[in-house]
Amino acid sequence: MQLALSTWPEVERYLQRSTAIIIPIGSTEQHGPNGLIGTDSICPTTIAAGIAEKEDVLIAPTISYGMSQHHMGFAGSVTLRPSTLIQLIIDIVGSLEKHGFTHLYFLNGHGGNIAPVTSAFSEIYADFTNDGKQAPRCRLANWWRDAAIAKLAKALYGDAEGHHATVSEVALSYYAHPEAVKQAAMNPAVAATGEFYDAADFRRKFPDGRIGSSPQLATVADGERFYQLAVETLREDFLTFIKS
Amino acid sequence: MQLALSTWPEVERYLQRSTAIIIPIGSTEQHGPNGLIGTDSICPTTIAAGIAEKEDVLIAPTISYGMSQHHMGFAGSVTLRPSTLIQLIIDIVGSLEKHGFTHLYFLNGHGGNIAPVTSAFSEIYADFTNDGKQAPRCRLANWWRDAAIAKLAKALYGDAEGHHATVSEVALSYYAHPEAVKQAAMNPAVAATGEFYDAADFRRKFPDGRIGSSPQLATVADGERFYQLAVETLREDFLTFIKS
Amino acid sequence: MQLALSTWPEVERYLQRSTAIIIPIGSTEQHGPNGLIGTDSICPTTIAAGIAEKEDVLIAPTISYGMSQHHMGFAGSVTLRPSTLIQLIIDIVGSLEKHGFTHLYFLNGHGGNIAPVTSAFSEIYADFTNDGKQAPRCRLANWWRDAAIAKLAKALYGDAEGHHATVSEVALSYYAHPEAVKQAAMNPAVAATGEFYDAADFRRKFPDGRIGSSPQLATVADGERFYQLAVETLREDFLTFIKS
Amino acid sequence: MQLALSTWPEVERYLQRSTAIIIPIGSTEQHGPNGLIGTDSICPTTIAAGIAEKEDVLIAPTISYGMSQHHMGFAGSVTLRPSTLIQLIIDIVGSLEKHGFTHLYFLNGHGGNIAPVTSAFSEIYADFTNDGKQAPRCRLANWWRDAAIAKLAKALYGDAEGHHATVSEVALSYYAHPEAVKQAAMNPAVAATGEFYDAADFRRKFPDGRIGSSPQLATVADGERFYQLAVETLREDFLTFIKS
């Protein structure tokens, strides 16, 4: 059940059945030579839709812009400052809580969001505590960190899965948007890996945007496998969460 | 050309051809008994996609959450504080400017966004001026206020077009999502109109969320007319803008 | 009754009779070759004083600095960032509400204030709603947009009334401060009109600060006519507001 | 020369002669049973006008709202949060600096403004330093703390001058606005004195708003003496400042 495609009376009725909601959150940032700029938003959006096919759960519109400061060396990347993303999360959570939502499950597609979103949760909990009110429960679920997902990626690609513009996320985005599959020569086949600090440093060390990955291995078929697995495993995580 | 479905090298090439971008912006808020909560995001997203079919223009991911404080009395509405939305716009504009975008065309679907987005533009212009830099040009285009659109709505529905949950926007959203067309009894047929101040006052005066409208008149066929007209008229507005 | 010239026991007694207050708000910005930098503050201040001669209403000190970013290319203009003006309005409204004021009528002289002040109202309504409290009613009344005022200006000056440094506002400021009437040659007689974006663009397009106007037509006598009409028409608007 | 009554070409010419400006700053807060709520704004406004009669100096519009949190227990008091006042000062200084003003003399009428305005100066100096630019010089001149003023007050009223709603400031405001002289019984004749912390504590300890003063002694004639002295002594302070 998509919030964007529902009416308010439908939401009102949903709240009689459930006070949980899934909010996909991603980013708008480079994902290497053949990865889509929307990869991190497409993946959780797609997984959430898959969960909604199996469970009676409301899915909020995807938060498509995230904290991507370190990708700003590549055309098309857009970043929110951490403090902006924190405020955004605070406002969305605050709004949903007013309608009676008690369990907010942020299905996340981007590592750079973890620090600001986690910070936002702390601010939210502090605010509610200060006002003597029960805070809604918030959870940030990072789909690619799920053990089963990581295991599948390892099995399929070994180290070539990589750390940014990974094969698995590119594959999943291709499954969601087969019309947007791209071809690009990559050299070396497996990108370099290592630490970085700011956007200039990132670009210097990872000149085509990949970290340790071979996203040219990504296929729609593999993407479907990640999709099926992610829907299953994150659905379970979500069900566990709403019981807490 | 959708930014989310492009790679960074594709965007780099686009910037050789054009430094303009369209950013759809909407809201997540009630639109009466049969209007979709995503109406204000769906409309500009759809129009932008239509423009992109005719012009070589890049479309950014839609900003799906807007300033909807006065709709908070209805389940499912989500609002950003004006100050949050201002920061969000500042960050998105700042990011795009860094890549060389000079003309940012915000295609807006929601009246409540006008004040904060306009405020954001002033902050952006001030910031760039203070730093002795040329600010990117920003324009907020409110599709429903276009003269041709308003004329068509008047011709089709007269006063029953209304002011919130209007027939035209509901129709356009139905055209975009025919799977989500809803039926709902409405009484009175044409909703009351008037001024309001806060969310409680809004709910009191407009108990089903409509202001002055009869969205039960909305059809997919009418939606297509609004779509065709909006694509044409806003495309022209966009082309005029990028020549400035 | 001027708040600045009252004592607190007098205000306490006033609050027994009325919980409404008028807060004039303007700007400090260029108004062309012969218009006063204080025009936008002088006009609402003067009109408010006129209303107070006819009604038992409290007038707060004028907010003399507004959002004037686009005028910063001209010496003497001062601008608040939109976010600063938002905070200023929030604090003033919050203070007045604590004393029991329920109807806050901002009598505005400057178009650039509309977006931030409207944004501030939304933040205020959100804050009160979040705290489970009844928000004070706020209204932003833009004197020059009043239909009767616009009609008189049209009748007197036709298109030469213009859009910035208009004849009507300069005339009204001259009526209020006849000692400050200025003479200045203007070429062309009617200034150019058009859209602009930032301060540099404004200065480029409108090199003497006027937009579409001929403020050399402004006279004290005309100013008195605008004054009399504005007092009458805004007084009525205010009386309607406090009945809501 | 009043900025509000000048045109931008006049300011441009002034800047050829001088890059100094006086900005009166006060508050809107209770001043005891017979003191005006605008006392702290009226005094520096009046003194500044007096200086401008003797020197070719530009006077900005008065900042009429200040930091008055501790007076909020009395009807009609309005307070800005310290952080709001800080931003307000930052914006005004930033605007004036852009036009070439180098010496900004804030003529202050209210003790509660000292901490936030001083904080604002530090933020301004930090900002300019960070940007590698020369900051404008800012000075906060508290008229009532001038040694000569304090001496005169002591000579006229001894300890009955007091600490809030002092005889001297009420007298000066009466000189400026003889039409607003008020009569009020006060008991005890000399108000209690002591420390306080928040607004409730202030009201508890100083139930009529005075601290240690007998403002019933204030006369227009005394007000004129304070006015003459303040114009002289602050004019000298200003002249010393602009030579730095």
Added chain:
Amino acid sequence: MQLALSTWPEVERYLQRSTAIIIPIGSTEQHGPNGLIGTDSICPTTIAAGIAEKEDVLIAPTISYGMSQHHMGFAGSVTLRPSTLIQLIIDIVGSLEKHGFTHLYFLNGHGGNIAPVTSAFSEIYADFTNDGKQAPRCRLANWWRDAAIAKLAKALYGDAEGHHATVSEVALSYYAHPEAVKQAAMNPAVAATGEFYDAADFRRKFPDGRIGSSPQLATVADGERFYQLAVETLREDFLTFIKS
């Protein structure tokens, strides 16, 4: 009783006996050729520890970073923006209040902190008042401004005590850290004095960081005298405060 060396059950028991706490606050900034960068933190930390030897009072960890913008021309100085320090104080006070602390005694070692910390207190009082709650009492005690301390400094050093990098504070820091006593030639023996505005101006006028002082006179023995006196006199001030 040091908070950092206590357990939470110990604090819980302390709160049965007392709801007062001392929070030392200083800075990290240059103190001339032989003064320690930590001088302003070391002094109140040491005095607070001395008070805790005589009274059953809880001492919070020292706030070691303060508002030192004007010292930024000298290596090793660190400054918080006033607005950051304000937020820091707000958060610390808010946290302590939640546990039931009612009297918060900030023992301050740095003049630059006065404006922001005082501003923070106003924001705190405003927040609590707005929420209809009793604010905790906050006091900022500036140890070097104590009359007895100033008298001793005057007796020992006359005018050579100075205004920054004073003999007394350097001596007290030496008493606390005899292992860090430094020798440095100073020329002139007594530093110049005067007003300054920003960091560059400070460095220009006071090239070795001292204002009006001769810190080469500082000895551990003198430091002990200041220590003993400060413990005594500030302990009394604290005891008076907690009775309010």
Added chain:
Amino acid sequence: MQLALSTWPEVERYLQRSTAIIIPIGSTEQHGPNGLIGTDSICPTTIAAGIAEKEDVLIAPTISYGMSQHHMGFAGSVTLRPSTLIQLIIDIVGSLEKHGFTHLYFLNGHGGNIAPVTSAFSEIYADFTNDGKQAPRCRLANWWRDAAIAKLAKALYGDAEGHHATVSEVALSYYAHPEAVKQAAMNPAVAATGEFYDAADFRRKFPDGRIGSSPQLATVADGERFYQLAVETLREDFLTFIKS
């Protein structure tokens, strides 16, 4: 070399030799029945001092207050809001960078700081990038997550090491402050473990403040082992960092 015990000329000389600095950062929060509230600050402070005995490295004053929202259910815990901590880090980094520091090594003792400090780094990198300047390199080193440390803790305590109020951190704090070793009965011997969300939830699930640990096992002798190992291993990490 402690910054607090140095003079500015000493820092100036240090900067000729090195542009790296270590900034210990901890928290002020409950650590179970026998753990010190200052544990998270004491550990990195002690380790940093140990590194400074072996390397010529400057150590900044410890940031003693961190983000501890979830511990607010226990007396004596103090928390900064994430946004406050972000600003604090931004200001400290900005100050140090101005003096020429290029490598800032935050030696962290508290997990709750990771999200806000990491967010701060992103804001800092964004700011410098926006200004076209090279950002200083920042690293957050979490001593307890070091592989060798974790291995030793596992070897000594197995699962009883736990997740909050761990045996290793309590032991290290005891080594640093043997005068503050505490005894407390704990039941059960090994605390429960699990997820939590806000402060009330934390207190409910972990009523004595421990998560999964048996800090009654902590001894000064073990603390010395952790100290020796941490000095060695973090010193190496620091040396690697400053070569980047």
